[in-house]
Amino acid sequence: MNGGFGILSLTIAVPAVGALLLALVPDAYTKAIKGLAIFLAAATFVVSLTVLSVFKGQSYHLQLVEQMNWLPQLGVSYKVGIDGISVWLFLLTTLLTLLSAIFSVYIEKRVKTYFVLMLLLEAAMLGVFVSLDLVLFYTFFEFTLIPMAMLVWIWGGAQRNYAAAKFFLYTFLASIFMLLGIIALANRYADVMPGHEFTFDLVKIQNAVASGVLWKGAGVLQPVLFWAFSLAFLVKCPMFPFHTWLPDAHTEAPTAGSMILAGVLLKMGTYGFLRIVMPLFPEATQQNMWIMLTLAVVGIIYGAIVAAVQPDVKKLVAYSSVAHMGFVMYGIFSLTHTGMVGGAYQQLNHGISTGALFLLIGLLYERIHTREFKAMGGLKAQMPVYAALFLIVMLSSVGLPGLNGFIGEFMAMAGGFQAAYQAGWAGLYLFAGLGVVLAAVYLLWMFQKVFYGKITNESLKGLKDLKPWEVGLVGVFVLFIFWGGIMPNTFLKPTEAAINATRQMVRNRPGARPVWGDLTYEVNEKGDLIRVDQRSDVGSYSGERIVLTNDYYLMEQPKAPMVAMGGGR
C-alpha cells in the first residue's frame, strides 16, 4: 500500500472542498461567490498543470498512482493514477471548467447553487479520468449526473424539464448495466484467481486479462460484459442510435453547461472505451470492432445531415457533436496506431472547438437572446471581432489544415482506412470521408446564415462587439486551436506510448499483452513491446519510488500479483 495524497487527489479535492466552502457563503454576496468560484477553478487548473511537470510521456505505465483503502471488505479502494490517455483529458477538464466559470459571470439566478454544482461537477469529472478502481470510476461517473442534470434543470432553456430528465434517465439506465457488469467482472476475477481475492482494482484485473487467466473458458461472459460496459459508454459518447438525449441536453443547457457537456462529459464515454473496455475485453473488442466502426460512420453521416437542417444554431452544434464524436470512435476502434492516436487526439480537439463554439453562441445569446438562424444574418458588420473568432473556431471544427481539427480527423480517418482496407471494407472509409465534406457544408452554411447577408432583424443594429475580457476568453481557445494544428506533437507525443500499449492489450495474444502492473516492459517508438533491463533508484516522490530506465522515468506502482505470466513472452 503506497502513496497517500498526491497531485491527483489534490486536484480533485480543490473543487470538491471548494464547493463546500462556497456553500457556506451567504446567498446575497453574489460578487464574492463569483470571484471565489473563479478563483477555485483557476486554482484547480494551476494544480492540475503541475501534473505535467512530473508526468513522463515516454512510459505507458500509470503514473502518480495513489492508493488508499476505502471499503476494504467490499474490495473497493481509492486508487487513482494517470497516463498518456487521461493526462490531456484531465487538463482539458480543468481548463474548460475555468473558462466556463469565467463566462458564467453572466449568471444571475441562484448564483451560489450554480457555482457549487459546477465545482462538484468538475471534481467528479476529474475523478472519472484518473480512477483506477472500477467502483471508484463508477462513483465519479454517476456522480456527474446530478450536478449536470440540475444545471440544465435550473438554468436551462424552455424545454429544460424534458431535456434534463431525458439526459439523466438515459445515461443512468445505461450505466446501471455497467454496474452489473463491474460486479460480475469482480466475481469472475474472484472465481478464477488463486486466493479468490475480491477486488475492483483495474490494474489487477487487467493483469489477469493480459495473462489470459480471466477469460479462459469464460464463454459468452466476455461479450456480455463487453456490451454491458459498452452500452454505458455508447450512450455517453453518444453514438448513433443512442444519441437522442444529446441534442436536447446540449440545446437546453446553459452555455457553460453545454461547454462542459460537449467538451468533457462526452469524453467520459470514449475514455471509458480506451481505459476499461479495450484492456479488459480484448477478444470481444476485436470481434465487435466492425459493429462499432459502422455505428461510428453512421453517426458521422447522420449527425452531419441532421445538423445541416437545424433552425437553431445551438442545435446545429449539438448534432455536429454527434458527428465529431463519431470520428473519435472511428479512430479508436480502427485499432491501428494512427487511428487510435488520432481518435484520442480528436477528443481534445472536439473539446476545444465545440467548447469554443458553445461559448461563442453563448456570448451572442447574451446579446440578442435568440438562437434562431432566421433572427440573425449580417452580423459580420456589427461584430467584426466576433466574426473573425467565430470563423477560426468554425474552421477548426470543419477540419481545416493548420488547425487542430484537421490533425485529429486526418489521423482517425487514416487509421480507419488502414483497418478498412486490410479487411476489405474500404467502402466504410469512403462514407467517413463524406462526413468531412458534410461538416464543411453545414458549418459554412451556418457561418453564412449568421454573418453574411443583410441584417433582417432590426434589433440587431447597434449590437456591441465582444468586450476585451470576452476576446481573451475566446482567445485561449484560439491559441489552442493553432497550437494543436501547427505543433500537434506537444499533445500527441505524450499519449503515444499509452495508446500503443492499449492497442497491444487488444491486439496481442494472451500472455504477450502489456500489463500496467508490470514495470519490466515498455513500448518503444515503433510500438513494439520491449523489455527494460536497467532500472535504478533515483529518488522518491510522495512516498513512491522513481525508477530510471535508459530513457524512461516511471513511478513504481504497487506490485500486482503476476499470475501465470510466464511462457507467453
Added chain:
Amino acid sequence: MNYTIPTVDWSLVLPFALVALTGIVALIIETAHPKRDNGLIIGVSLTGLAATFVLLLTQLVLPPARTFGNMVLRDQFSVLLQLICVAATAVCFMFSDGYLREKKIAFGEFYPLTLWALSGAMVMVSTDNLLMLFVGLEILSIALYCLAGMSRSEARSEESALKYFLLGAFASAFLLYGIAFLFGASGSMSLPDIQKAVTGLTRDTLPMPVFGVMLVLVGLGFKASLVPFHQWTPDVYQGAPTNVTAFMAAVSKVAAFGALARVLVAAAPLHQYWFEALYWIAIATMCIGNLVALVQKDVKRALGYSSIAHAGYLLVALLAYTRDPDKVSLGTTVFYLIGYAAMTVGAFAVVSLAAKGDRDGSRYQDLHGLYRRAPFATVMLVLFLSSLIGIPPTVGFFGKQLIFLDALRTGLVPLAIVLAVNSAVSAYYYLQIMVAAFVSEEGAARPVSRKPGAGMTIGVCVCAAGVIFASLLGGYVQETTRTAALQAKPVPGRVQNQMEVINR
C-alpha cells in the same frame, strides 16, 4: 412432571423494557401537563432512546443468548436491527415537534404511542418464537393504528387508520392461522423446533407445514408491503401524519424483514415450495412499486410506492441469502435496512416541511419553492433522493451494489437485471420530487409557513451522516452478521447441511 422454572436474564429484555418504560414516563408527564409544551416529553423520550441505543451498542459484542424459556433471543442480527429502529425513532421525534405544532395536532400521546410501537418492533426482531413474534407484531400494529389516525381534522388520516386497521387485522389472522398450522405440524412455536420438524417430510406430512409457512408469509408480507399484499401502503402512507409515516416506513419495515428473515431460515427445508413464489413476488414488488410510483401526484404516496419497491430489493437480498447462505451473508439485508431507514426517514422529515396549517401539503407543487424557505433541508432532500436512486457514493448505492453482488453470486441473474432496470425507472419519480423541491421556483412567493427548527436540522443531519458514512460500516455489518447470521439460524450448522441438500 419435571418442569423447571426458566431462568431470566434481564439484560436481554432490558432494551425494549427501557423503551416501554420511557413511554410510560412520557405518558405520565403528558397527563400531568396536558396540552402544554411537549419539550419535556421529547426530552425524556430522547434520553430514553439514547440510553437504549448505548445499551444496545454494548450488547453488540456479546455472544448470542436466550432467556425466558427461549422466548427471547439476542444475537448480532437482532441487536443491529434494534439499533436501526431506535435511531430511526429518535430522528422521527426530533422533527415531530415542529410538524405536530404546524398541523395543530396537540396530542402528547404521539410520543408514548410511538415508543410502545417501537418496543413491539424490537420484540419482533429479538425472538425466534412465533408466539412472541406475533405479540411483538401486535404491539407494533395496534399502536400504529392509533398513530395513523392522529390527525383528527383530516378525513384522509381517519381513512388511513381504518384501512390500516381492517387490513392489518386481516393479515394478523393469516399470520395466526399459519402459526396454528405450524404448531399443529411440529408441536412447537419455536422456529428451531419447527425447522427440525419440517425436515425430511413425506408426501402425506407435507401439506400442513407448507400451508403454515405460506400463511405466515402472507401475514409478514403484508407488514413488509410485498406485492400483492401492498395495497394498504400508499393510502396509509399518504393519510397518516408525515412523522408517523416516517416511523412506519422505517421501523415497521425493519421489524417485518427481521421476522421474515428468521421465518425463511426456519422454513429452509421447505425451500423448494416457497422459493419460486417469493422469486416472482420479488419481481412483482419491484416492478409494480416503481411503475405505479411514476404516475403519482403526491410525494408521500410516491414514497409509499417507493417503499414497496425497496421491499422488493430487500427481498432479493433475502432470497439470495436463503439460496446460498455460505456465499452471501444476511449482512446485505441489514446493511440495506440501515441505509433505507436513513434515507427514507430523512426524506419524510424534509417533506414534512411542506405541511401548512392543518393540511398536509404533500402534492408535488406543495414542495415548490422549498429551497427558498429551507435551503439546507432541501439540499439534504436532494441527498436522500440521490441515495434512494442509488447514486454513488451514498449508502443507497452501496446497498444496491451488495444486493447485485449477492444476486449474481447465487445465480439470481434475472433478479439482478430486474433490479437494475427498476433502479433506472425509479430515478424518474425521485427526480420529480427533487425538482419540485430544489428547482421549481413558482411557489417561492408562497407565504412562508414554517422555518425548519433546530430539531429538524439535527434530525436531518443525523440521516445525512447515515447516508454518507454508513457505507463505511458495510464491511463491518457484513462481517458481524456473518457470524450473527449463523446464530440467527435456529440450529447452527444443521441448516447449512439442509440447505446444501436442497440446493443439490
